[in-house]
Amino acid sequence: MTEEYDVEFVETGDRKARFLVRGVTPAFANGLRRAMVADVPTMAIDEVRFIENSSVMFDEQLALRLGLVPLTTPPEGEFVDGDTVTLSIDVEGPGTAYSGDLVSSDSLVQPAEDNVPIIDLKDDQRLEAEADALIERGKDHAKHQGGVAVGYRHLQRVEVEGDLPEFEDERSQIVRGVIEDDGELVPTSEFDDDLSNRYPGKEVSVEDVPNAFVFHVETDGSFTVDELVTRAVESLEARATELEEAVQL
Amino acid sequence: MSYKCSRCKRDVQLDEYGGVRCPYCGHRVLLKERSRDVKEVDAH
Secondary structure, three states: OOOOOEEEEEEOOOOEEEEEEEOOOHHHHHHHHHHHHHOOOEEEEEEEEEEEEOOOOOHHHHHHHHHOOOEOOOOOOOOOOOOEEEEEEEEEOOEEEEHHHOEEOOOOOOEOOOOOEEEEEOOOOEEEEEEEEEEEOOOOOHHHOOEEEEEEEEEEEEEEEEEOOOOOOOOOOEOOOEEEEOOEEEEHHHHOOEHHHHOOOEEEEEEEEEEEEEEEEEEOOOOOHHHHHHHHHHHHHHHHHHHHHHOOO | OEEEEOOOOOEEEOOOOOOOOOOOOOOOOEEEOOOOOOEEEEOO
């Protein structure tokens, strides 16, 4: 890449963000997306030991559900592949067992969300189990995906061509994503995704800005968006370095 | 093997000679209780 790259935030949040990256190839943009989805390790429950389960559901199904509960993932370096953390749950009916009832042995690994229902327990039903969480990648199992709803679109450049002919009816022009209007970035949700709302009575042209991508990233709560993107970029870098070393003659 | 009589709800121990029958009430429907062992399951 000879072009200088540049990052600009459109929307920022803890778990959700939208940012513009300029000066990268489509291949790199997709590589980054794939790294966020499949290559950033996160914690998830992988093995469950049931001490008591008098609920209406099989142990195997409950284990699957527990596996899908997002857990916070400790900062890099705290854990390596293969390390485990034990969590336990003990809930007696009547009532619902929630992810918040999981008690972790490590304060760095906690359920990211307290209100994920696991099972509804009736009178005299009880769930008591112990689970081992381990750190793996999204490509091993979807429950280890840190990035969910990760995608990108081309940045759209909108230019006003002139006025609409006098007697022509206004037609809606739907565009989704982020547009660039005189260097200003505007999410299309601001004008209801319809360019005719923003430029009434004008004729406009829309075109993709080459090598400029607007990423939309959401995490499952394992870490912040910042953390996810940084770790994804680091994993790409590590792969590139590995390849470089492997092809040295 | 530990079973539970479905009529009188009492615990029943079965041996190989007695046949399938509750010794307390004579009911022939017995329910097998869940083992108290810890069961290990993969969450895959």
